[in-house]
Amino acid sequence: MEHSLKRKYPENGEQLFFNSFSLDDLNGDLFERVLSWLPTSSFLRLTSVSKRWKSAAASPSFKLTCSHIPSRDPWFFMVAPSLNQSVIFDSAENSWKRLNHPSPLRDDSNRSCMPVAASGGLVCYRKWSGDFIVCNPVTGSCSELPPLHLSLENQSLNAVVMSKTSKDQLSYKIILVFGELPNILFKVYNSSSGCWEDETALSRKFDDNTVDCDSNDDNVVYFLSKAGNVVTSSMQRSPSKQYSSVIANKDGEEIVYFLSSTGMVIACNLTCKCFFEYPMLLPVFSEYSIDVVECDGEMLVVLLSEFFETVSLRVWKYDEANQCWQQIAVMPAAISHKWFGKKADINCVGAGDRIFICLNSPALCTYIMCDLATNKWVELPKCCINGEIMEFMSAFSVEPRIEASV
Template identity: 50%
Template structure:
């Protein structure tokens, strides 16, 4: 009897629970506004599948209010736009590494990258050179610039500034909510200058020259507007010791932008291998101490992670190869400080192989492409825990470098 009583009590409790249980609604029962808000929280990769689900979801994908809902999402896991070792094939089939789903994806090819029917090699004119927010910047020596949203395929052509005869050293990009800026650094060391394109004004600013400054001088004036982002870039060859290592054509203007310390500063490698810091607001530059001894053969790249700029360097050390991440302390010690190092078990294969590294920063992570004539390897470093993971190959493709961007459907060109 007691057992039967217990069972009856459980049935009564179950019925009461079902009476108060929250009803389950299907997505089709949501109004348009709520449906758009729900779908905007899905992973960005789902955008490619929206139009094939039903007519209503297709209308969501094309809706301006859906893009507005997407803009309310504070951040998305980064994608890495991969650049192939052999440019023509990969130019037609852009590939990205999705860090949220930890897999590779093939994107639709935007029209400006498709070869013309009469000229199969025409798409090779444009190569990616910079990224910011949800946008990528492509450059062509003959056709100027194209700013593109890799997710939607929308793009906009930006002409090169007129009367620019100095050799180009760096191309950088900074994006805001509804606008973006391109920064060009040009000239021969030590005579450097820069120009800025503002998408809001749709025009290039005037050329501004930089002067040499002694490290013992005081800090420059503070910066107050959107132009005031630090710009960091590398020269084409690095230094004389590393001149045999040829950087990817996409990375010859390698650059990153950071708002750290509220001052815009340009970092690049001089022909002698020293790091030169150019403050764009104060219009001055200064040389930093050498990162590694002159007799060390190494490959180097710069990345930005959450406002900090790091140098990633690969060098041969004690019969092995060492890949390390460095940060320069320009406030207290005036020295390079190591912040992370790849485990020797992962980097040993690079010893004596003349490996070239090209990196991209996103959040607290650094994506590393390590390539040479024998192999291509891809790694992801978490700076917070000094965790290094080797990624699977790119569906059989070989990539020499990558650019980091957020997959933002709403990012406008």
């Protein structure tokens, strides 16, 4: 990779090539700083350029330099029904890529591990035994967490979320939310200590405008208003969203959001050790699918619904001041209408101000990227591997970071 520096003399317009250099001529620190700004996919391809480039990938000083890059365009780590492949959509290059499946996940005992959470540059898998494995999909490094022991047996798992505890990508937390309403508790694994903390119970926070989820009144009528506010009823939860959950830091407080078995969004404030039930968000008498995402530190709800022989996919944000849901984005009818009658299921993940949406039905399967800043909706190209079109159930947003440690 050669670069020439040119200086143009204004008197006669002549050019002088006064220097020419290669990146390999740079000193070690500057060389690593330049490489750290390359997109991860590009850097991995270029490690074959020379031994120096290849050795940089394993250099502790290079990993530290990479950790100073504030953010990287996300990879969307795809979940396929077979669970035996690692495929990502690289948003920086707008293309699909196949990764080497980490060797610990190729073992017969771990072959059916299900991805359940992601944060920074790491993905968390849940084994059939209930224990967890954390993996860096870029480097393939894995670490099996200590066995999970609960003081109360047979507790239903509602949510699994993962979060960074520092900006250097070197530590993380995994948070599990257990129990049936109103008896909710959470348990935390902290990579800094390498162990699970004791369970902590959450108390219910009441609000005058909160709908009690224990209510047995099935005759209440709810509707979508033309103004975009929602008052809602109950739903059946899709099995594919068993652990749909996100975490956000709001005013210095950690809050985990998940969908209850009745379709209500539950907010678990880990700092205040309480939980809160949002009004339910669902149009009446319609086919639907619902999911929660986190975008730029806020929880949003994505809802696919059928109403009056049409189908719509809308994004909602809860207005705390007015105690109601507000619509902030809607998929163009030209894209959404083809899903009418297909009984599609949506699985979504947020990344910055974008939402990656997997739409699946027995008849169709596609992937949409929504840019909330511009309300631009783009259907992504199909993923083909060995000439076969791949179908995925869901995705996790991962920053491709070489330095992320398990």
